[in-house]
Amino acid sequence: MTRRQLLATYHSLLLSFGAQHWWPADSPFEVMVGAILTQNTAWTNVERAIANLVERDKLDATSIVRARNDHLAGWLRPSGYFNIKAVRLKNFCRWYLEQGGFRALSRLPTQSLRRALLSVNGVGHETADDMLLYAFERPVFVIDAYTRRLFSRLGFVTGNENYDELRLAIEAQLDPDVALYNEYHALIVRHAKAHCRVKPHCTECVLNHLCPAAGAPARRDQAGIC
DNA sequence: ACCCAGGGTCATA
DNA sequence: TATGACCATGGG
Numbered sequence: 001m002t003r004r005q006l007l008a009t010y011h012s013l014l015l016s017f018g019a020q021h022w023w024p025a026d027s028p029f030e031v032m033v034g035a036i037l038t039q040n041t042a043w044t045n046v047e048r049a050i051a052n053l054v055e056r057d058k059l060d061a062t063s064i065v066r067a068r069n070d071h072l073a074g075w076l077r078p079s080g081y082f083n084i085k086a087v088r089l090k091n092f093c094r095w096y097l098e099q100g101g102f103r104a105l106s107r108l109p110t111q112s113l114r115r116a117l118l119s120v121n122g123v124g125h126e127t128a129d130d131m132l133l134y135a136f137e138r139p140v141f142v143i144d145a146y147t148r149r150l151f152s153r154l155g156f157v158t159g160n161e162n163y164d165e166l167r168l169a170i171e172a173q174l175d176p177d178v179a180l181y182n183e184y185h186a187l188i189v190r191h192a193k194a195h196c197r198v199k200p201h202c203t204e205c206v207l208n209h210l211c212p213a214a215g216a217p218a219r220r221d222q223a224g225i226c
Numbered sequence: 227a228c229c230c231a232g233g234g235t236c237a238t239a
Numbered sequence: 240t241a242t243g244a245c246c247a248t249g250g251g
Contacts, residue, residue, distance in 0.1 A: 022232095039233040045249060046232085080231090080248040088234085124234045144232060162240095189232050 001156035003173040009154065009210055010180070013187035016206040017194070020186035023134035028102050030059060035130035036089050036122060037079045048078035061093040061101070088122025095120050102135075110138045125163040133185070139176035142185040143167050146192040155212045 024043075025031045030050065037046045052075040053059040058067060067075075073086040099105050105113060113136065117128035125143070132140040143166050152159035157166060174180065195205065208214040 035232090038231090040231065040246090041233085042231040042249070044231095048249090078248060081233095081246045082248080084234085084246055122234070126233065130232080142232090146232075185232085192232085 001151065001169060001173060005154070005156055005210070006170065006173050009207060010184050010187070012207055012210065013191055014183065017187055017190045019183060020190055022182055022186040023130070025134075028135035029061065029096075031135040032092070032096075032131050033059065033089065035127045035134070036092060037076065037085060039081070039085075039124075039127060041080045045079045049076045049082075052076070052078070061096050064090060064093040065097060084122075091121050092123060106136060110136075110140065113138070114140070129167070133178065133181055137178050139171075139178050139181055141167050141170045141174070141181050143170075144185070144189070146188050147185070150188055150191070150207075153213060154207065154210055 023031045023034065025034055033053070034046055034050060037049055050059065053064075056075065058064060058072075058075065064072065067090075069086050069090070072090065073082045076082040076085050076089070079085060096102075096105075099116070105116070108116065110132065114128055114132060117123050117131055118125070123131075129140045129142040132138040133142055143163055148157075148159055148161075148166060151157050151166075151170075157169065161169065191206070203215075205211065205214070
């Protein structure tokens, strides 16, 4: 995987889809809430859950910690896994307040902050990195299922790398540029949405000029990406 | 009726 | 370390 391949892919995506302006939220705290709620969940469902919190004026750590679990779960219902997410969100908010909130956490260097976030039950690698990049604006390249699949199908990696192996391999090729990482991850997600099962054809993929599998029969095992 | 979505934890081998 | 079960709503 070379710097050139990564930049060529990025520029093709940016040219095709334009800037995505992530993360869609009004505050860093809302980014973090969204990062937990969007775990294996469509973003439209997360929006409903967040709207429920806003509607009841509960989109803050103190209100969430004080809320009854069954009430919180009810507000989170549209985002799926609502019982587990109620516990996770509350865990996170309790920890967040104990740490002194956003300002206090912002003083930590990136690696320390990453370890701290990962220590919270319910916050895994991708959720932590979403928070690091989109809430704390640290140059961390977020890896999700799309990223692994895309770079694997483009022949950049084998696909067997674990989370940090893949993340570090990418970061090693790019400048630690928050704006670049922000847009790159958002564009990978945007690209995946363009290849839902309605249009599973490699012929429509905007990355075909970079794809070794271009022209091969369309894949139907998952959302089609060449 | 089926597949999937901007994952993570826990138990098991 | 590597799988598998589990969590659950909503759209295509």
